[in-house]
Amino acid sequence: MIKNGNENRNNGNGIGNQNGNGNGNGCAFETLEKDTIEIAVLSSKTKAAIDQWLTKFPENQRQSGVLFALKLVQDENKGFLTEPLMNAVACYLGMPRIAVYEVASFYSMLELKPVGKHKISVCTNISCMLRGSEEIVSHFQKRLGIGFGETTADGLFTLKEVECLAACGGAPAMLLGTQYYEDLTKEKIDAILSELEPSYGQ
Numbered sequence: 001m002i003k004n005g006n007e008n009r010n011n012g013n014g015i016g017n018q019n020g021n022g023n024g025n026g027c028a029f030e031t032l033e034k035d036t037i038e039i040a041v042l043s044s045k046t047k048a049a050i051d052q053w054l055t056k057f058p059e060n061q062r063q064s065g066v067l068f069a070l071k072l073v074q075d076e077n078k079g080f081l082t083e084p085l086m087n088a089v090a091c092y093l094g095m096p097r098i099a100v101y102e103v104a105s106f107y108s109m110l111e112l113k114p115v116g117k118h119k120i121s122v123c124t125n126i127s128c129m130l131r132g133s134e135e136i137v138s139h140f141q142k143r144l145g146i147g148f149g150e151t152t153a154d155g156l157f158t159l160k161e162v163e164c165l166a167a168c169g170g171a172p173a174m175l176l177g178t179q180y181y182e183d184l185t186k187e188k189i190d191a192i193l194s195e196l197e198p199s200y201g202q
Protein backbone atom coordinates (compact mmCIF):
# COMPACT_ATOMS: atom_id res chain seq x y z
CA MET A 1 0.00 0.00 0.00
CA ILE A 2 2.94 2.34 0.57
CA LYS A 3 3.39 2.12 -3.18
CA ASN A 4 0.55 4.55 -3.82
CA GLY A 5 1.83 7.14 -1.40
CA ASN A 6 5.27 7.00 -2.92
CA GLU A 7 3.93 7.18 -6.43
CA ASN A 8 2.21 10.40 -5.43
CA ARG A 9 5.45 11.71 -4.03
CA ASN A 10 7.25 10.97 -7.25
CA ASN A 11 4.70 12.16 -9.75
CA GLY A 12 3.85 15.43 -7.98
CA ASN A 13 0.17 15.40 -7.17
CA GLY A 14 -0.13 19.16 -6.95
CA ILE A 15 -1.28 19.19 -3.34
CA GLY A 16 1.38 21.65 -2.28
CA ASN A 17 4.37 21.75 -0.01
CA GLN A 18 3.18 23.38 3.18
CA ASN A 19 2.76 20.47 5.51
CA GLY A 20 5.15 21.88 8.07
CA ASN A 21 7.45 18.90 8.04
CA GLY A 22 9.67 19.54 5.11
CA ASN A 23 7.94 17.65 2.31
CA GLY A 24 4.73 17.88 0.37
CA ASN A 25 3.19 14.48 0.89
CA GLY A 26 2.25 14.42 4.58
CA CYS A 27 4.93 11.87 5.43
CA ALA A 28 7.40 12.85 8.09
CA PHE A 29 10.27 11.11 6.41
CA GLU A 30 11.71 10.83 2.95
CA THR A 31 12.57 7.17 3.06
CA LEU A 32 10.35 4.28 2.14
CA GLU A 33 11.30 2.39 5.29
CA LYS A 34 10.39 5.18 7.71
CA ASP A 35 7.22 6.18 5.85
CA THR A 36 6.18 2.55 6.03
CA ILE A 37 6.55 2.72 9.79
CA GLU A 38 4.36 5.84 9.93
CA ILE A 39 1.64 4.32 7.77
CA ALA A 40 1.81 1.10 9.77
CA VAL A 41 -0.43 2.63 12.43
CA LEU A 42 -3.26 2.11 9.93
CA SER A 43 -4.63 -1.42 9.99
CA SER A 44 -4.59 -3.46 6.79
CA LYS A 45 -8.39 -3.58 6.96
CA THR A 46 -8.56 0.22 7.03
CA LYS A 47 -6.05 0.57 4.22
CA ALA A 48 -8.01 -1.89 2.10
CA ALA A 49 -11.25 0.03 2.74
CA ILE A 50 -9.56 3.34 1.87
CA ASP A 51 -8.16 1.83 -1.32
CA GLN A 52 -11.61 0.58 -2.26
CA TRP A 53 -13.11 4.03 -1.63
CA LEU A 54 -10.39 5.68 -3.71
CA THR A 55 -11.46 3.74 -6.79
CA LYS A 56 -14.32 6.26 -7.03
CA PHE A 57 -11.89 9.11 -7.73
CA PRO A 58 -9.22 9.87 -10.34
CA GLU A 59 -5.85 8.38 -9.40
CA ASN A 60 -4.24 11.75 -8.83
CA GLN A 61 -7.01 12.86 -6.43
CA ARG A 62 -6.27 10.66 -3.43
CA GLN A 63 -7.06 13.54 -1.07
CA SER A 64 -10.73 13.13 -2.02
CA GLY A 65 -10.80 10.15 0.32
CA VAL A 66 -9.72 12.09 3.40
CA LEU A 67 -13.08 12.37 5.17
CA PHE A 68 -13.90 8.72 4.58
CA ALA A 69 -10.41 7.70 5.72
CA LEU A 70 -10.56 9.76 8.91
CA LYS A 71 -13.99 8.37 9.81
CA LEU A 72 -12.75 4.81 9.30
CA VAL A 73 -9.64 5.38 11.36
CA GLN A 74 -11.67 7.04 14.10
CA ASP A 75 -14.14 4.15 14.25
CA GLU A 76 -11.27 1.75 14.65
CA ASN A 77 -9.75 3.82 17.46
CA LYS A 78 -12.69 3.86 19.90
CA GLY A 79 -14.24 6.93 18.32
CA PHE A 80 -11.46 9.50 18.26
CA LEU A 81 -8.44 10.57 16.24
CA THR A 82 -4.88 11.00 17.43
CA GLU A 83 -2.08 12.98 15.86
CA PRO A 84 -0.17 9.85 14.74
CA LEU A 85 -3.34 8.53 13.09
CA MET A 86 -4.01 11.81 11.27
CA ASN A 87 -0.37 11.92 10.19
CA ALA A 88 -0.65 8.39 8.86
CA VAL A 89 -3.74 9.33 6.85
CA ALA A 90 -1.88 12.36 5.45
CA CYS A 91 1.05 10.19 4.48
CA TYR A 92 -1.12 7.48 2.98
CA LEU A 93 -3.13 9.92 0.89
CA GLY A 94 -0.14 12.08 -0.05
CA MET A 95 -1.65 15.16 1.60
CA PRO A 96 -0.11 17.93 3.69
CA ARG A 97 -0.67 17.16 7.35
CA ILE A 98 -2.20 20.59 7.94
CA ALA A 99 -4.92 19.85 5.37
CA VAL A 100 -5.83 16.67 7.23
CA TYR A 101 -5.91 18.52 10.58
CA GLU A 102 -8.20 21.13 9.01
CA VAL A 103 -10.68 18.48 7.93
CA ALA A 104 -10.48 16.69 11.28
CA SER A 105 -11.16 19.86 13.25
CA PHE A 106 -13.95 21.11 10.95
CA TYR A 107 -16.42 18.23 10.87
CA SER A 108 -18.40 17.61 14.04
CA MET A 109 -18.51 13.88 13.31
CA LEU A 110 -14.76 13.72 13.91
CA GLU A 111 -13.32 13.76 17.42
CA LEU A 112 -9.90 14.89 18.54
CA LYS A 113 -10.19 13.59 22.08
CA PRO A 114 -11.68 10.46 23.66
CA VAL A 115 -15.46 10.23 23.80
CA GLY A 116 -17.86 8.14 25.86
CA LYS A 117 -19.27 4.78 24.87
CA HIS A 118 -22.41 6.56 23.60
CA LYS A 119 -21.98 9.83 21.71
CA ILE A 120 -25.11 11.96 21.63
CA SER A 121 -25.09 14.87 19.18
CA VAL A 122 -28.06 17.21 19.62
CA CYS A 123 -28.95 19.70 16.89
CA THR A 124 -29.68 23.21 18.12
CA ASN A 125 -29.95 24.88 14.72
CA ILE A 126 -32.93 26.93 13.63
CA SER A 127 -35.58 24.26 12.88
CA CYS A 128 -34.71 22.27 15.99
CA MET A 129 -34.57 25.40 18.09
CA LEU A 130 -38.05 26.42 16.92
CA ARG A 131 -39.29 22.93 17.76
CA GLY A 132 -37.95 22.85 21.32
CA SER A 133 -34.31 21.74 21.20
CA GLU A 134 -33.62 23.91 24.26
CA GLU A 135 -35.87 21.72 26.37
CA ILE A 136 -34.31 18.59 24.87
CA VAL A 137 -30.83 19.82 25.69
CA SER A 138 -31.68 20.69 29.27
CA HIS A 139 -33.33 17.30 29.76
CA PHE A 140 -30.19 15.54 28.51
CA GLN A 141 -28.04 17.70 30.74
CA LYS A 142 -30.22 16.89 33.74
CA ARG A 143 -30.24 13.16 33.05
CA LEU A 144 -26.54 12.88 32.24
CA GLY A 145 -25.23 15.54 34.63
CA ILE A 146 -22.93 17.01 31.98
CA GLY A 147 -22.88 19.93 29.57
CA PHE A 148 -22.01 20.12 25.89
CA GLY A 149 -18.55 18.86 25.08
CA GLU A 150 -18.38 16.80 28.25
CA THR A 151 -18.28 13.09 29.04
CA THR A 152 -19.82 11.44 32.09
CA ALA A 153 -17.31 10.38 34.74
CA ASP A 154 -18.05 6.71 34.08
CA GLY A 155 -17.19 7.20 30.40
CA LEU A 156 -20.63 6.11 29.20
CA PHE A 157 -21.96 9.29 27.54
CA THR A 158 -20.60 12.26 25.65
CA LEU A 159 -22.96 15.14 24.85
CA LYS A 160 -22.33 17.34 21.83
CA GLU A 161 -24.02 20.34 20.27
CA VAL A 162 -24.12 20.14 16.49
CA GLU A 163 -25.33 22.18 13.56
CA CYS A 164 -28.15 21.10 11.25
CA LEU A 165 -28.23 17.32 10.84
CA ALA A 166 -30.31 17.59 7.65
CA ALA A 167 -33.26 16.12 9.53
CA CYS A 168 -35.22 19.39 9.87
CA GLY A 169 -38.49 17.65 8.92
CA GLY A 170 -38.15 15.60 12.12
CA ALA A 171 -36.97 18.41 14.40
CA PRO A 172 -35.88 18.36 17.12
CA ALA A 173 -33.33 15.77 16.08
CA MET A 174 -30.18 14.11 17.36
CA LEU A 175 -27.64 11.48 16.45
CA LEU A 176 -26.71 8.61 18.72
CA GLY A 177 -23.45 7.52 17.14
CA THR A 178 -24.61 7.36 13.52
CA GLN A 179 -28.26 6.57 14.27
CA TYR A 180 -30.82 9.36 13.77
CA TYR A 181 -33.58 10.07 16.31
CA GLU A 182 -36.24 12.61 15.39
CA ASP A 183 -39.28 14.37 16.88
CA LEU A 184 -37.60 14.16 20.26
CA THR A 185 -39.52 14.57 23.48
CA LYS A 186 -38.46 14.19 27.09
CA GLU A 187 -40.24 10.83 27.20
CA LYS A 188 -38.38 9.62 24.09
CA ILE A 189 -35.10 10.64 25.61
CA ASP A 190 -35.84 8.72 28.80
CA ALA A 191 -36.72 5.65 26.75
CA ILE A 192 -33.52 5.91 24.69
CA LEU A 193 -31.35 6.32 27.78
CA SER A 194 -33.13 3.50 29.62
CA GLU A 195 -32.41 1.16 26.76
CA LEU A 196 -28.76 2.19 26.58
CA GLU A 197 -27.93 2.40 30.26
CA PRO A 198 -30.92 1.88 32.59
CA SER A 199 -29.48 3.95 35.43
CA TYR A 200 -29.64 7.10 33.26
CA GLY A 201 -33.22 6.66 32.12
CA GLN A 202 -34.98 8.06 35.18
Ligand code: FES
Binds near residue numbers: 124125129165168
Ligand atom coordinates in the same frame (compact mmCIF):
# COMPACT_ATOMS: atom_id res chain seq x y z
S1 FES B 1 -32.04 22.34 12.13
FE1 FES B 1 -31.92 20.53 13.31
S2 FES B 1 -31.86 18.99 11.79
FE2 FES B 1 -31.92 20.81 10.65
